Amino acid sequence: MRTPFRPEHNDVPEKATRLVYLPTNRPFEAALRSVVAETVAARAHSDDDVRLLVIDDCSPEVSRDNGELVRRVGHEHSCSIQVLTPDRWRRFVADIVKAAQLPAHDKAAAWASLLPPSGSYGAGPNKAALIAAFMGAVSVHRRDSDQLTKVDDTSGCSPLDIETRLLRTEPAPDEGIDAYCVGTSLTGQATRDRRDLHHVSADLLHRIDDLSRLTPLTHRSRRSDHPEVTAKRITGGVRVKRDLTGAVEMGAAALRTVYTWIPEMPAAGILGSDYFQKGLLYQLELPVYHHNLRAHHVYEDWRSQQSNDHHLGWYAVAELRYSVLRYHWNVFNESLQSCRGLLLAGGGFNSALYGSLFIEALERGTRQACDIAREFVSIYRQAVAASTTDVRHRLAVRVRALEAVMDRTPDYVGAAIREFAELARMWPALINASAQIGSQHGRLLHT
Numbered sequence: 001m002r003t004p005f006r007p008e009h010n011d012v013p014e015k016a017t018r019l020v021y022l023p024t025n026r027p028f029e030a031a032l033r034s035v036v037a038e039t040v041a042a043r044a045h046s047d048d049d050v051r052l053l054v055i056d057d058c059s060p061e062v063s064r065d066n067g068e069l070v071r072r073v074g075h076e077h078s079c080s081i082q083v084l085t086p087d088r089w090r091r092f093v094a095d096i097v098k099a100a101q102l103p104a105h106d107k108a109a110a111w112a113s114l115l116p117p118s119g120s121y122g123a124g125p126n127k128a129a130l131i132a133a134f135m136g137a138v139s140v141h142r143r144d145s146d147q148l149t150k151v152d153d154t155s156g157c158s159p160l161d162i163e164t165r166l167l168r169t170e171p172a173p174d175e176g177i178d179a180y181c182v183g184t185s186l187t188g189q190a191t192r193d194r195r196d197l198h199h200v201s202a203d204l205l206h207r208i209d210d211l212s213r214l215t216p217l218t219h220r221s222r223r224s225d226h227p228e229v230t231a232k233r234i235t236g237g238v239r240v241k242r243d244l245t246g247a248v249e250m251g252a253a254a255l256r257t258v259y260t261w262i263p264e265m266p267a268a269g270i271l272g273s274d275y276f277q278k279g280l281l282y283q284l285e286l287p288v289y290h291h292n293l294r295a296h297h298v299y300e301d302w303r304s305q306q307s308n309d310h311h312l313g314w315y316a317v318a319e320l321r322y323s324v325l326r327y328h329w330n331v332f333n334e335s336l337q338s339c340r341g342l343l344l345a346g347g348g349f350n351s352a353l354y355g356s357l358f359i360e361a362l363e364r365g366t367r368q369a370c371d372i373a374r375e376f377v378s379i380y381r382q383a384v385a386a387s388t389t390d391v392r393h394r395l396a397v398r399v400r401a402l403e404a405v406m407d408r409t410p411d412y413v414g415a416a417i418r419e420f421a422e423l424a425r426m427w428p429a430l431i432n433a434s435a436q437i438g439s440q441h442g443r444l445l446h447t
Contacts, residue, residue, distance in 0.1 A: 183253025
């Protein structure tokens with residue numbers, strides 16, 4: 001199935017709908033206030049219809065407290081904020097699966113993929129993509145609940161201002177930038193928390209990363225081989241440049257078009273599984289831009305102190321799965337590059353071909369995936385042997401969790417890829433069904 005390809009030289013409507021969404025599974029007052037500040041500023045600077053949606057995946061108690069916070073902050077700033085609760089999402093899924101007129105087997109598969117268990121990094125982006133189709137939005141703007149954005153002191157420009165300015169289906173004449181993704185990088189705590197492994201040896205980190213590379217890097221070649229890209233000044237102190245190295249973090253970034261072509265991976269507990277849309281842009285050589293208004297990443301107290309043994313084990317397992325996934329992904333990327341013309345042939349994107357190419361890549365890498373899982377755990381065992389005191393305890397917690405899943409990890413990741421490929425095949429029908437329902441309801445989402 002194909003997702004209609006938006007013509008390259010059709011400009012965004014004069015009054016475009018932009019969906020800003022904040023997925024959360026925790027208390028999030030600081031993040032909410034920073035997003036509301038961006039949204040209020042963007043509404044003042046533009047005629048665009050900027051809509052703010054909180055995607056709730058919290059426990060009932062936290063949901064209740066967050067709901068009260070949303071009402072209070074919205075009232076303080078005269079800002080309309082909608083909340084998509086799990087119950088409302090379930091009803092929405094029922095509507096779009098029915099409207100998509102899928103065969104019985106596909107209905108069951110779509111239902112399962114769109115209602116994954118908690119811990120799915122791709123769930124929030126997938127909800128946002130389908131809600132954006134319902135609203136007729138031309139772009140989606142993600143703000144994670146552990147990341148805080150800021151406004152440029154000189155110009156008053158916010159990241160949202162930059163994103164809406166550059167995410168157009170025709171390059172803006174004053175910038176000459178044709179972007180499919182606009183985002184930034186982070187200050188503060190690392191998004192991948194590997195402090196204990198680094199404390200033992202930075203070389204262990206490099207060995208972990210090399211496991212999933214098709215050609216492991218030498219220490220000398222770890223610096224980027226990409227040419228230097230000149231930054232372009234937008235306004236005040238704000239500059240943007242083409243991102244060729246993966247600097248843009250999706251928790252503070254925005255997309256156009258590509259989220260209608262493919263979903264993100266819905267499987268729970270795999271790091272990096274919400275980066276497939278941006279990754280596809282790189283393989284198709286469609287521009288990703290980085291701006292310098294960096295967001296600030298913060299840890300909750302228990303994560304900062306590494307005081308939760310259950311989370312230590314869960315996160316280590318999620319990283320192990322990512323290491324296996326990343327190998328298959330790298331093989332897959334080679335196929336995407338060689339099939340770029342086929343994927344974009346006929347005036348649309350071939351979502352079914354995308355999925356089938358991933359399955360082929362998976363089948364070619366089955367044996368290597370088993371080796372990666374075993375070597376990953378071996379590296380962590382070496383780290384335990386080389387460490388002492390609290391670091392040794394935390395690494396040992398991780399090793400116990402890794403040993404419990406090591407042999408099952410290749411199959412878990414393989415099943416996640418197959419599920420993702422199936423959802424990609426169905427994605428155009430689901431996007432179109434959501435857009436159809438939205439047109440019947442005046443593009444207004446009632447939560």
